[in-house]
Amino acid sequence: MPFLHFIVFIAVSLLLFAALLRFALRGRARPPSLALVAGLAFTAEVGGTLFATFGAGAGWHWGWYFGVPAVATFVLPPLVLGMSLREAAVFVVLALLASPLIHVVFSTLFGWHEYMPFWRVPSLVD
Numbered sequence: 001m002p003f004l005h006f007i008v009f010i011a012v013s014l015l016l017f018a019a020l021l022r023f024a025l026r027g028r029a030r031p032p033s034l035a036l037v038a039g040l041a042f043t044a045e046v047g048g049t050l051f052a053t054f055g056a057g058a059g060w061h062w063g064w065y066f067g068v069p070a071v072a073t074f075v076l077p078p079l080v081l082g083m084s085l086r087e088a089a090v091f092v093v094l095a096l097l098a099s100p101l102i103h104v105v106f107s108t109l110f111g112w113h114e115y116m117p118f119w120r121v122p123s124l125v126d
Contacts, residue, residue, distance in 0.1 A: 005112050006053070009102070013045040014038075016098050021077055024091035032081055040080060044073045 018041045025031050048069025055065025073095055078088040100119075106112040107121035 005106075005114065006049070009106070009112075010046055010049055012102060013049065014041045016102070017041040017045050017073070017095075020091060020094045020098060021081075024083070024087050024094065025081065027087075036080075040077050044069070044076055048072050 018037050021037050021040065022031065052065045052069050055068075056062075074092050077083065077091060081087075083091065103119065104121050107123055109124060111123035111125040113120060113123070
């Protein structure tokens with residue numbers, strides 16, 4: 001993955017993850033602090049992306065290098081933030097939709113296919 005693609009993916013993932021958390025927790029009287037949301041986003045997205053990049057490059061089975069970051073994304077926020085079942089369900093559903101959405105957008109608009117290399121999406125620039 002080219003370095004620029006990696007940085008852009010990370011930045012978009014961080015912002016989207018934080019937005020999904022904020023949306024899922026919108027009904028709380030006291031939403032979590034920005035620092036806590038940023039820490040969770042950094043751990044799940046930056047840590048998960050680095051783990052996936054390393055795992056893919058090392059030849060690991062895709063179940064490991066996609067599975068571990070997915071677990072961090074779906075399990076860590078509900079546990080750390082003490083989400084209700086409703087909050088967790090909203091967050092997990094949105095997070096499940098966000099990953100393919102990011103892939104489709106970047107693949108279609110920019111021709112960046114490495115985010116989900118096993119699912120080829122046609123590009124407007126190819």
